[in-house]
Amino acid sequence: MTLVFSGNEYKYEIEGIMKLFIPATRFKTVFSDTVEEDKDFVFISVKEHDEQLLLSITADHLGKREVREQLVLKADDFDAELLLSKLLYRAMSEITGIKPKWGVMTGVRPVKRVNRYIDAGLEYQQIKELFKREYYCSEEKLDIAYRTAQVQRKIMGTVKEDSFSLYVNIPFCPTRCSYCSFISQTIDSGKKLIPDYIKLLSRELEYTAEISQRLGLKLDTIYFGGGTPTSLEPSQLESIMQTIEKSFDLSTLREYTIEAGRADTITMEKLETIKRNGCTRISVNPQTLNDKVLEAIGRRHTSEQFYKAFSLARELGFDCINTDIIAGLPTDTLDSFERTIEGLIALEPENITVHTLSIKRAADLNYAENKGEVLKNSSADMVDYASLRLTESGYQPYYLYRQKNMLDNLENIGWSKSGMESLYNIFIMEEIQTILAVGAGASSKLVDLKGKRLDRIFNYKHPLEYIKHFDIMLEKKKEIADFYAKEK
Ligand code: SF4
Numbered sequence: 001m002t003l004v005f006s007g008n009e010y011k012y013e014i015e016g017i018m019k020l021f022i023p024a025t026r027f028k029t030v031f032s033d034t035v036e037e038d039k040d041f042v043f044i045s046v047k048e049h050d051e052q053l054l055l056s057i058t059a060d061h062l063g064k065r066e067v068r069e070q071l072v073l074k075a076d077d078f079d080a081e082l083l084l085s086k087l088l089y090r091a092m093s094e095i096t097g098i099k100p101k102w103g104v105m106t107g108v109r110p111v112k113r114v115n116r117y118i119d120a121g122l123e124y125q126q127i128k129e130l131f132k133r134e135y136y137c138s139e140e141k142l143d144i145a146y147r148t149a150q151v152q153r154k155i156m157g158t159v160k161e162d163s164f165s166l167y168v169n170i171p172f173c174p175t176r177c178s179y180c181s182f183i184s185q186t187i188d189s190g191k192k193l194i195p196d197y198i199k200l201l202s203r204e205l206e207y208t209a210e211i212s213q214r215l216g217l218k219l220d221t222i223y224f225g226g227g228t229p230t231s232l233e234p235s236q237l238e239s240i241m242q243t244i245e246k247s248f249d250l251s252t253l254r255e256y257t258i259e260a261g262r263a264d265t266i267t268m269e270k271l272e273t274i275k276r277n278g279c280t281r282i283s284v285n286p287q288t289l290n291d292k293v294l295e296a297i298g299r300r301h302t303s304e305q306f307y308k309a310f311s312l313a314r315e316l317g318f319d320c321i322n323t324d325i326i327a328g329l330p331t332d333t334l335d336s337f338e339r340t341i342e343g344l345i346a347l348e349p350e351n352i353t354v355h356t357l358s359i360k361r362a363a364d365l366n367y368a369e370n371k372g373e374v375l376k377n378s379s380a381d382m383v384d385y386a387s388l389r390l391t392e393s394g395y396q397p398y399y400l401y402r403q404k405n406m407l408d409n410l411e412n413i414g415w416s417k418s419g420m421e422s423l424y425n426i427f428i429m430e431e432i433q434t435i436l437a438v439g440a441g442a443s444s445k446l447v448d449l450k451g452k453r454l455d456r457i458f459n460y461k462h463p464l465e466y467i468k469h470f471d472i473m474l475e476k477k478k479e480i481a482d483f484y485a486k487e488k
Pocket residue numbers: 172173175176177179180181182184226227228261262
């Protein structure tokens with residue numbers, strides 16, 4: 001498929017819309033006023049026309065051709081990218097018969113948008129109209145975004161301006177899952193790096209604590225992610241958590257999460273260690289309760305191991321447990337997914353996060369090569385089933401986000417029993433609190449709500465780079481103070 005741009009360069013946005021309709025396609029990009037191809041192309045044109053601009057799309061695909069045009073006044077305030085996206089959406093819907101439920105919302109955070117409209121005083125009906133008119137978003141998706149916003153708003157009101165969250169990245173896993181797109185090393189290949197990594201991570205934690213204290217910031221939540229933090233030995237976890245306890249003032253802390261993640265890393269000793277050191281919330285993630293699917297995705301643990309890890313966590317007194325699952329895993333079926341949902345509901349975890357498979361380039365599960373297998377699944381039905389049954393079982397959606405390349409252009413939704421929502425997940429998604437992040441691959445997000453400013457500081461991605469260039473990276477952390485200085 002060739003995309004020909006004339007008078008504009010909205011490549012990123014246009015490709016995003018095209019992927020809603022033909023996800024596993026590679027696009028050739030051409031900048032030209034003419035089209036050489038006679039089929040399988042889209043011509044995206046912006047042309048001056050006196051006081052007006054003519055925006056037009058000609059889409060040729062599957063032997064059908066559709067043309068959509070719109071004239072706008074040059075003087076008007078309009079978003080050409082969005083208008084072209086809408087023209088393209090209409091043309092491609094006509095050709096393929098597909099109507100993606102989130103409409104043209106590709107780079108937009110739907111819940112953030114809903115929150116903005118509610119802040120502006122709009123009612124549900126008005127927001128629904130706007131979502132439909134501006135983004136071609138379905139009522140079903142608007143409804144879930146709206147419900148999510150309602151739950152979030154109670155929590156967002158509790159965020160103090162001088163508060164921050166701390167994110168700690170542990171980029172190691174026991175083995176690599178086939179769908180993984182994170183930079184994570186297997187424990188075996190990263191073994192030699194781990195002692196140095198922990199030493200430097202501790203230095204970064206101490207330095208971050210110093211900065212936050214100097215700025216008068218109060219620690220609100222802590223989140224250990226990765227990777228799989230529980231890939232580390234109990235003594236290593238103890239050492240990192242002790243560094244946190246000694247360096248930061250924890251008197252204002254409201255939540256302390258550790259993604260235990262994979263059941264094959266969870267032992268009584270590790271759980272006791274993290275509980276003793278203040279962790280209040282953990283994730284134990286089955287992804288699916290179907291052993292055959294677990295095997296197909298290279299997860300290397302069984303559902304029985306998950307059940308054991310879950311009950312161990314309960315026995316040790318963890319009263320807020322999250323379980324992650326994924327809709328659309330290769331070889332999974334709707335029936336088997338439904339059994340996973342029912343199995344989890346029976347366990348009554350406080351949080352259940354339903355992801356949709358997102359296949360990125362970094363994953364071993366190559367998108368294009370596996371498209372036949374991966375795309376022929378019922379991920380949309382799976383997500384619908386999860387929403388229905390979780391709602392019936394008393395869970396509420398409390399955070400929602402979308403990524404590129406998600407099957408069927410779906411979403412990830414965190415569900416929670418009332419009052420058990422993870423604060424950190426809301427803060428990071430809605431960008432309403434500064435997150436100071438440490439470790440390889442971590443990125444700090446600096447938020448100034450009053451000044452409406454947002455800045456990011458990226459750490460080196462790979463553990464080896466992190467170790468090698470540690471001092472340069474630490475130097476970059478001075479930007480945190482610069483950011484807050486501008487605020488004053
Ligand atoms: S456990 Fe998570 S981070 Fe680790 S390999 Fe699997 S998907 Fe990637």
